[in-house]
Amino acid sequence: xxLLHFAVLLPFLYTVFVPLFFKKLPRVHTxxxxxxxxxxxxxxxAAQFPLRSGSAPLFQSLSWIPSLGIRxxxxxxxLSMLFALIITGIGFLVIxxxxxxxxxxxxxxxxxxxxxxxxxxxxxxxxxxxxLMVLYVFxxxxxxxxxxxxxxxxxxxxxxxxxxxxxxxxxxxxFAMLLGFLMLGxxxxxxxxxxxxxxxxxxxxxxxxxPAMLLVxxxxxxxxxxxxxxxxxxxxxEAPTPISAYLHSATMxxxxxxxxxxxxxxxxxxMSWFWIITIIGIVTLFWGAFMAIRQxxxxxxxxxxxxxxxxxIMSLLGIGxxxxxxxxxxxxxxxxxxxxxxxxxxxNHSIFKGSLFMVVGILDHETGTRDIRKLGGxxxxxxxxxxxxxxxxxxMAGLPPFxxxxxxxxxxxxxxxxxxxxxxxxxxxPIVAWLASVFTFVYCLVFVFxxxxxxxxxxxxxxxxxxxxxGMLVSPIVLATLVLVIFFFPNLISYTLLEPAMRSVxxxxxxxxxxxxxxxxxxxxxxxxxxxxxxxxVMGSLLYKTYKKWSDIYYxxxxxxxxxxxxxxxxxxxxxxxxxxxxxxxxxxxHSYLSYIFTFVIIVVGGSFLLQRAFAIDPxxxxxxxxxxxxxxVSIAVSSGFVLFVNSRLTSIxxxxxxxxxxxxxxxxxxxxxxxxxxxxxxxxxxxxFLLCFYFLPKLKTEVVRIRVKVSNLLISIGVGTVFTLxxxxxxxxxxxxxxxxxxxxxxxxxxxxxMVNSILxxxxxxxxxxxxxxxxxxxxxxxxxxxxRKSRREKR
Amino acid sequence: METLMTITAGVLFTVxxxxxxxxxxxxxxxxxxxxxxxxxxxxxxxxxxxxGAAPLLGEEAESYTDPVPQALILxxxxxxxxxxxxxxxxxxxxxxxxxxxxxxxxxxxxxx
Numbered sequence: 001x002x003l004l005h006f007a008v009l010l011p012f013l014y015t016v017f018v019p020l021f022f023k024k025l026p027r028v029h030t031x032x033x034x035x036x037x038x039x040x041x042x043x044x045x046a047a048q049f050p051l052r053s054g055s056a057p058l059f060q061s062l063s064w065i066p067s068l069g070i071r072x073x074x075x076x077x078x079l080s081m082l083f084a085l086i087i088t089g090i091g092f093l094v095i096x097x098x099x100x101x102x103x104x105x106x107x108x109x110x111x112x113x114x115x116x117x118x119x120x121x122x123x124x125x126x127x128x129x130x131x132l133m134v135l136y137v138f139x140x141x142x143x144x145x146x147x148x149x150x151x152x153x154x155x156x157x158x159x160x161x162x163x164x165x166x167x168x169x170x171x172x173x174x175f176a177m178l179l180g181f182l183m184l185g186x187x188x189x190x191x192x193x194x195x196x197x198x199x200x201x202x203x204x205x206x207x208x209x210x211p212a213m214l215l216v217x218x219x220x221x222x223x224x225x226x227x228x229x230x231x232x233x234x235x236x237x238e239a240p241t242p243i244s245a246y247l248h249s250a251t252m253x254x255x256x257x258x259x260x261x262x263x264x265x266x267x268x269x270x271m272s273w274f275w276i277i278t279i280i281g282i283v284t285l286f287w288g289a290f291m292a293i294r295q296x297x298x299x300x301x302x303x304x305x306x307x308x309x310x311x312x313i314m315s316l317l318g319i320g321x322x323x324x325x326x327x328x329x330x331x332x333x334x335x336x337x338x339x340x341x342x343x344x345x346x347x348n349h350s351i352f353k354g355s356l357f358m359v360v361g362i363l364d365h366e367t368g369t370r371d372i373r374k375l376g377g378x379x380x381x382x383x384x385x386x387x388x389x390x391x392x393x394x395x396m397a398g399l400p401p402f403x404x405x406x407x408x409x410x411x412x413x414x415x416x417x418x419x420x421x422x423x424x425x426x427x428x429x430p431i432v433a434w435l436a437s438v439f440t441f442v443y444c445l446v447f448v449f450x451x452x453x454x455x456x457x458x459x460x461x462x463x464x465x466x467x468x469x470x471g472m473l474v475s476p477i478v479l480a481t482l483v484l485v486i487f488f489f490p491n492l493i494s495y496t497l498l499e500p501a502m503r504s505v506x507x508x509x510x511x512x513x514x515x516x517x518x519x520x521x522x523x524x525x526x527x528x529x530x531x532x533x534x535x536x537x538v539m540g541s542l543l544y545k546t547y548k549k550w551s552d553i554y555y556x557x558x559x560x561x562x563x564x565x566x567x568x569x570x571x572x573x574x575x576x577x578x579x580x581x582x583x584x585x586x587x588x589x590x591h592s593y594l595s596y597i598f599t600f601v602i603i604v605v606g607g608s609f610l611l612q613r614a615f616a617i618d619p620x621x622x623x624x625x626x627x628x629x630x631x632x633x634v635s636i637a638v639s640s641g642f643v644l645f646v647n648s649r650l651t652s653i654x655x656x657x658x659x660x661x662x663x664x665x666x667x668x669x670x671x672x673x674x675x676x677x678x679x680x681x682x683x684x685x686x687x688x689x690f691l692l693c694f695y696f697l698p699k700l701k702t703e704v705v706r707i708r709v710k711v712s713n714l715l716i717s718i719g720v721g722t723v724f725t726l727x728x729x730x731x732x733x734x735x736x737x738x739x740x741x742x743x744x745x746x747x748x749x750x751x752x753x754x755x756m757v758n759s760i761l762x763x764x765x766x767x768x769x770x771x772x773x774x775x776x777x778x779x780x781x782x783x784x785x786x787x788x789x790r791k792s793r794r795e796k797r
Numbered sequence: 798m799e800t801l802m803t804i805t806a807g808v809l810f811t812v813x814x815x816x817x818x819x820x821x822x823x824x825x826x827x828x829x830x831x832x833x834x835x836x837x838x839x840x841x842x843x844x845x846x847x848x849g850a851a852p853l854l855g856e857e858a859e860s861y862t863d864p865v866p867q868a869l870i871l872x873x874x875x876x877x878x879x880x881x882x883x884x885x886x887x888x889x890x891x892x893x894x895x896x897x898x899x900x901x902x903x904x905x906x907x908x909x
Contacts, residue, residue, distance in 0.1 A: 588904040589900075589901060589904060590900045590901075590903075590904065591818055591820065591900070591901065594817060594818055595818065598814060598818075617800075619799075619800050621799075621845065622798050622799045622800055623798040623799065623845070623846045623847040623848070624798065625798045625801055629798065629801070630801070633801055633802070633804075633805045636805050636808070636809070636834075637805060637808045640808060640809055640812040640813075640831055641808070641812060643812065643816065643827060643831070644812055644815060644816070649823065652823075652824075652827060653827075656827045656830055656831065659809070659831060659834055660830075660834065663834045663837065663838065666802075666838065666841075667841075669846075669847070670841050670846055670847070670862070671847065671849070671850060671851040671852075671862045672841070672851065672852075672862070672867045672870075673851050673853070674867065674871060675837075675867055675870055675871055675874070678871055678874050678875070679874055682874055682875070682878045685878070685882075686830070686878060686881055686882070689881070689882055689885050689886075690827075690885065692885070692889075693823060693885050693888060693889050696889050696892065696893075697822070697823055697888065697889060697892055697898055698892065698898060705820075713815055713818045713819075714815065716814060716818065717810075717811045717812070717814035717815035717818065718811055720810055720811065720814045721807040721808065721810040721811030721814065722807065722811075724806070724807055724810045724835075724839070725803050725804055725806065725807030725810070728803040728806060728807070728839045728842060728843060729799075729800055729803050731843045732799050732800075732803070732842065732843050732845065739844075739863060739865075740865065741863040741864055741865050744852075744864050744865070745854075745861070747854065748854050754853060754854040754855045755852070755853050755854075756852040756853070756854065756861065756864035757852055757864045757867045757868050757871065760864055760865065760868040761868050761871060761872070765868065768872065769872070772872050772875055772876060775875075775876055775879055776875055776876075776878075776879045778879075779879030779880070779882055779883045780879075780882075782883050782886070783882055783883055783886045786883075786886045786887060786889075786890045787886060787889075787890075
């Protein structure tokens, strides 16, 4: 247990105290007490900083389930560091923001902060785990905490719907990913990511390589809301806004990106890895940007924008993975630029999207709505929020002087590199990327101008808007400042954060001690990238102005291809199907249930005997049979068969009684005097009881059953009889164990009893007999109660 | 002898199962009763029959039959007796309360 382990577990441990703070100190907002956790963690991770330039990553080992090869190993390298700082840094700002956003009088804050801390710990666990199984556990923990946070206002139907949707989609992907991990583990013989990377050569040639890749990608794509699994993210916006800012834009949805980056050293360099990720990423980029424009809810707009931006990062990771491909060794450094762009944009997106979400939260808080049809003209009322939106929005659109511009340019460089070095038709890649960026520009304009300019219509708002309190503005201001600072001084983070992260994605490209050359600058001269950006501004402004004319295409999209529609249909269909299947066999008929049980016995017990060839018939040791014994056996069979065919109650009771008495005669022949005596007594009482029922119960009817049911009953009965007979005969014919009965020959010395059976019952196994008496007694009470109690109560009435 | 007894037990199992699968409560209870008899006979038969004297040391015989299955069966006889008695009274009570002894009519609905 090292300090690094403690860092991951700290948020989990701290949850224990949160309810105490909430209950005992209700005057102070619980958030203030929680704030210390991300602060401590941020400082701790920042203190690990001298990771730069070739120093070895931090590795801490802890044994967990050694027999399964599962070790709680943590590994802090450049990529983990980037994520850990984002998780704790944004986490800190989000909690500060939430203190002003979440009312301490009205909300169940302890739940909120417990879920948040669980998420924070789980997310740190994902990015620090070296073991795939541990990573999976944390992965699902983030899904669960995300579910709880989306459904935080569980009174609302939309919240529950969104939470369920997010859960179903991400957990399904998680399961696929687990399967992929198991395949990887079996191919490599270890679950350690570092060892798997080291064994890349073995894994690539394994037959499970492609299936494992696809399954792992399914997990990554569902988590990072990639097309067509993106549909859960807009519905997840039902969560409180600090959560949307934290989980659903800055951190959790980037877990899929993290996984892809982490797995690049294993799968990267394979063409299918490149194609799948790049195509899915670019389609997501386009579709998200396209759909964002039509949204009226500001949060939904940001959700689609997040989807789109995640697609951008994904596609960059896809392109960058080619740096590991043997055919492109000469261009490896060019392609590695895409990885740099990916990690850089990941960082940028976290800061500008975080601040934008916080601004939307402020708008919601101050005006009572997030609907852009109601908002407008807030510029003079909320100038600070406006400035923040300009910074965040234009950074998102990829304009200078904001950090988004830098990574956007690098993105264009990436897609252009791919086009230049792969194939002619890959020209589609930069074209789609450019179109998507045009749409991105349009929705950024929608966000900024529809909210803050235009006519101010106070009658449509629930509250009288004014600027937010300072506490709520602090966090977005910090983030927006970062956006500006990074633009002017990108090299503040280039060798400290970005290059080490890049090195963990592409470790094999470097010799020990080498570093990637990372020089980010805003001005590259008049190149294609710059013209693309200019084109975006021109085309985007044009589209924004003419939006009314082309907005019809949104309403003419075929409903059949709406993925939400498919999801809903699929869900109700699955529910109906499972209800139908369940109702089919759970039909309430005792007869059916008993039939299942008997059939199961026949098939499973009989079948496994058959398969194991366990049936053995060896009559050589049988005792001789006397003629009266034949007579007894036949009489038993006849009297029992008799019960089947008569309809008179009395006759069938006599038949059952006859079997009982005949069995007691058998016991005499079997040299079991005690049994014979007991059986005689019991049979007499039982017959008397049967006769009592005969007196009270109605006459037996000829049962009207369909011939099909009759035949199936007969078959089941014969099956049961045959299977048990065969098992019985086989059991006689084989004697795998030595009998223990010789021990009881000493019963006189041990217990002073000459009757061995009796000494077993009352001495050697006395507890059994005592409990048996309890059963008898209980049954007696039951009989008495059932006969008397209700009668007396009814009489009283 | 053992094989013959096992087959007899098998007949009891068959009849018992068939009765248990029927609709009338009384028949179901009779089926259970027959099933138990089958089990007892089979337990005896598995162990081998007529190998020595009754397990009473007073007999002072060369060998005795195995006392363990006998002790088991003795327990079983008593337990199954309790079960039969209780089921019978339950059937009687059910008939009194619901006016039928047909288990198909006795099935409850989930929404009841």
